Amino acid sequence: MTKVPVTIVCAGGGGVGKTTSSAALAVALARTGARTLIVTVDPARRLAHAMGVEITEVVQPAHVEPAVEGKLFALMPEPRRSTPTFARVLFEGRPDDLARVMRNPVYATMADAAAGMHEIVSLILVAKAVEEGDYDYLVIDTAPSRNALDFVSYPGRLAVLFEGRAVTWLGSMARNVAEDDRGPGLFASVEKRVESMFARILNPRVLKDLAQLFADLALVKDRFARFARMSERMLLGERTRYVLVAAPTGSAQADVSFLARKLSKLNHRPAALVLNRSDQAEPGWLGTLGHAASGEEALDAAVAQVRLEYATRKRAGDKLAALFARELAGVPQVRMPTLESPDPVEIVRALATLMEPHLSVLARP
Amino acid sequence: MSSAPKEKLPPLGPVVLVTGKGGVGKTTLAAGLAECAAAREGRAVLIEFGDGESGKRALGARTKVVHRVVDPRDAMERAVANVLGSTLVARLFIGNFAVKPMLRAAPALRELAMLECVRIYADEHPGVRVVVDMPATGHGLAWLRLPAQMRDMFGSGPLHDLSERLIERLVAPSRCSVVVVTLPERLVLSETVELCRALEVEVGLPASRLIVNRFPQPLPEAAWDAARALEARGGASGAAATELLRVLDARKTVQREALEVLAGEASGPLSTRTLVYGEQPDDPAAGDVARWLAEEGAA
Numbered sequence: 001m002t003k004v005p006v007t008i009v010c011a012g013g014g015g016v017g018k019t020t021s022s023a024a025l026a027v028a029l030a031r032t033g034a035r036t037l038i039v040t041v042d043p044a045r046r047l048a049h050a051m052g053v054e055i056t057e058v059v060q061p062a063h064v065e066p067a068v069e070g071k072l073f074a075l076m077p078e079p080r081r082s083t084p085t086f087a088r089v090l091f092e093g094r095p096d097d098l099a100r101v102m103r104n105p106v107y108a109t110m111a112d113a114a115a116g117m118h119e120i121v122s123l124i125l126v127a128k129a130v131e132e133g134d135y136d137y138l139v140i141d142t143a144p145s146r147n148a149l150d151f152v153s154y155p156g157r158l159a160v161l162f163e164g165r166a167v168t169w170l171g172s173m174a175r176n177v178a179e180d181d182r183g184p185g186l187f188a189s190v191e192k193r194v195e196s197m198f199a200r201i202l203n204p205r206v207l208k209d210l211a212q213l214f215a216d217l218a219l220v221k222d223r224f225a226r227f228a229r230m231s232e233r234m235l236l237g238e239r240t241r242y243v244l245v246a247a248p249t250g251s252a253q254a255d256v257s258f259l260a261r262k263l264s265k266l267n268h269r270p271a272a273l274v275l276n277r278s279d280q281a282e283p284g285w286l287g288t289l290g291h292a293a294s295g296e297e298a299l300d301a302a303v304a305q306v307r308l309e310y311a312t313r314k315r316a317g318d319k320l321a322a323l324f325a326r327e328l329a330g331v332p333q334v335r336m337p338t339l340e341s342p343d344p345v346e347i348v349r350a351l352a353t354l355m356e357p358h359l360s361v362l363a364r365p
Numbered sequence: 366m367s368s369a370p371k372e373k374l375p376p377l378g379p380v381v382l383v384t385g386k387g388g389v390g391k392t393t394l395a396a397g398l399a400e401c402a403a404a405r406e407g408r409a410v411l412i413e414f415g416d417g418e419s420g421k422r423a424l425g426a427r428t429k430v431v432h433r434v435v436d437p438r439d440a441m442e443r444a445v446a447n448v449l450g451s452t453l454v455a456r457l458f459i460g461n462f463a464v465k466p467m468l469r470a471a472p473a474l475r476e477l478a479m480l481e482c483v484r485i486y487a488d489e490h491p492g493v494r495v496v497v498d499m500p501a502t503g504h505g506l507a508w509l510r511l512p513a514q515m516r517d518m519f520g521s522g523p524l525h526d527l528s529e530r531l532i533e534r535l536v537a538p539s540r541c542s543v544v545v546v547t548l549p550e551r552l553v554l555s556e557t558v559e560l561c562r563a564l565e566v567e568v569g570l571p572a573s574r575l576i577v578n579r580f581p582q583p584l585p586e587a588a589w590d591a592a593r594a595l596e597a598r599g600g601a602s603g604a605a606a607t608e609l610l611r612v613l614d615a616r617k618t619v620q621r622e623a624l625e626v627l628a629g630e631a632s633g634p635l636s637t638r639t640l641v642y643g644e645q646p647d648d649p650a651a652g653d654v655a656r657w658l659a660e661e662g663a664a
Contacts, residue, residue: 013387013388014386014387014388014389014501015386015387015388015389015548015553016388019552020552042503044552044555044556045555045556045559046551046552046555047552079503105518106518109473109514109515109517109518110473194457194458194461194464197449197454197458198458198464200448200449200522200523201445201448201449201522201523201524202519202522202524203519203520203521203522203524203525205520206518206519206520206522249388251388251392251419251422252388254418254419254422283608284605285604285605285608285609286605286608286609288601288602288605289602289605289606289609292602296587296588296591296594296595297587298584298585298586298587298588298590298591299587299588299591299592299595301584301585301588302584302585302588302592302609302613303609305582305584306609306612340611340612340615340616340619341615342551342615342618342619342622344551344552
């Protein structure tokens with residue numbers, strides 16, 4: 001029996017610093033000595049490289065600082081390789097079937113463009129990694145979108161497609177269309193008419209490829225269903241916590257409200273809210289500089305500018321915090337300041353330190 | 366930044382697609398571009414996919430811009446109706462027990478249909494500037510690659526023709542311009558560069574505008590000298606000056622990097638002047654963005 005790790009799913013709109021906060025949370029957990037896996041569904045190449053991690057389908061040790069060496073691992077799959085990865089994982093041990101699927105032009109085109117494909121692939125890879133890896137904590141950084149939580153239902157939706165009547169129907173239709181191209185007669189059944197429309201919209205060759213693809217996918221439906229169940233357990237299980245990430249921008253706030261509503265439909269409540277760029281007070285050094293005017297005009301202007309920005313962010317942060325205190329009453333808030341550094345890993349480390357006192361809230365065991 | 370001499374920017378096409386990483390201010394910029402076009406040309410439309418909330422918020426109540434929301438299901442119905450010649454038949458077809466799950470699981474067709482809706486709108490309203498708030502980087506790119514992929518996959522038939530039409534009348538440099546929005550942050554910039562290359566190489570649509578949003582306010586050089594002098598004096602204010610210098614240096618690095626990275630892009634495949642929109646204390650309104658774009662001659 002594999003250990004079920006405490007899973008923290010970070011969700012939020014784009015540009016709120018979700019990837020950075022997820023990495024920071026993982027670093028903070030690893031600092032406690034716990035084996036932690038950070039999964040980034042939509043990896044930022046620069047952050048991955050800065051953490052010494054390749055963007056690939058394999059779990060790798062992350063190199064952020066000596067304290068977490070051997071404790072922190074990362075899985076950052078390349079979104080643009082998810083189509084072949086999906087087939088490879090599902091058809092493991094069936095080289096001939098795999099080759100046929102990979103040659104199917106419908107598979108390459110449709111899967112490549114399918115929204116959600118990469119999320120499914122990432123989840124399958126996580127499910128595999130958890131089986132093999134013996135982790136205490138799993139931090140999942142979802143794609144930056146309102147639809148981030150839809151991925152809970154993606155595998156199930158696909159599984160329905162593989163198992164349903166649709167596959168059988170499509171298979172028989174592909175054969176019919178190939179043999180008979182005359183179209184439905186006057187008294188043809190509704191199904192016959194739909195078939196003919198389908199053939200008209202697609203075309204017989206594509207229809208055949210499509211049917212072949214479905215027949216091939218039906219071969220591995222049990223395997224897929226197992227992965228779908230595993231990811232569902234992972235995402236909706238009792239050891240799963242949802243952390244919503246926001247920042248003071250109009251859309252981030254609406255995105256979090258939207259995600260919270262979706263969560264409640266899944267019978268989950270956010271474990272915590274992380275409010276990024278929501279400074280609570282200006283740092284002491286800024287006060288020191290502000291109170292003793294230097295007499296240097298340029299310096300005073302710079303100090304005034306930086307103070308103004310802190311004040312603006314504090315106001316915006318207060319507003320955001322008050323709004324969520326009403327809307328998501330009872331959900332603990334973790335406010336994070338703005339950190340300025342050109343080095344993304346430095347920001348991750350600093351945020352991790354700021355998160356340490358809040359770990360009992362963010363990752364309640 | 367606005368004091369720099371401005372070379373003239375090439376005009377935008379009838380359809381303007383706005384994309385970029387999530388959270389960089391795509392919707393605000395798209396709304397601003399539409400406002401600008403409405404002020405100059407009298408008519409403009411902002412097309413948004415999804416629930417339409419964010420476009421509405423960005424445009425505000427007193428806008429002259431027409432706001433269109435493309436819903437995936439309607440788009441599919443419309444595109445299929447166009448192929449089958451009847452809305453009723455299309456509705457029956459889409460509702461079919463076998464077609465329905467397939468359309469849900471293979472959203473590539475849905476996305477193609479949404480592009481087709483934009484194309485239909487643009488073709489039916491010649492002379493109206495159409496600004497499209499596209500999905501973020503990865504998805505936006507996948508959408509734009511779709512017509513060529515689908516054309517090649519189908520080879521013939523109505524979906525082939527539909528894809529062909531999209532390539533000729535929508536995703537073509539003569540018909541549309543891509544505006545890429547970015548932020549002066551390392552992680553965002555590297556993604557922007559990848560996006561710009563992919564747009565050029567894979568879609569054949571080089572970005573015609575690159576807009577760096579939320580650029581930090583420039584500070585005078587003398588501030589650094591004074592802070593260093595203060596630091597040298599030591600004591601409490603000396604230590605505070607060290608902290609200030611750290612912040613100021615971080616900003617300067619970020620600004621320099623942003624301009625360097627993007628200038629490298631611009632001198633290569635991109636032939637656009639980088640536009641820099643200064644930091645706003647709060648979310649700017651579309652009207653403010655429109656004013657700035659007009660000043661920059663970018664709309």
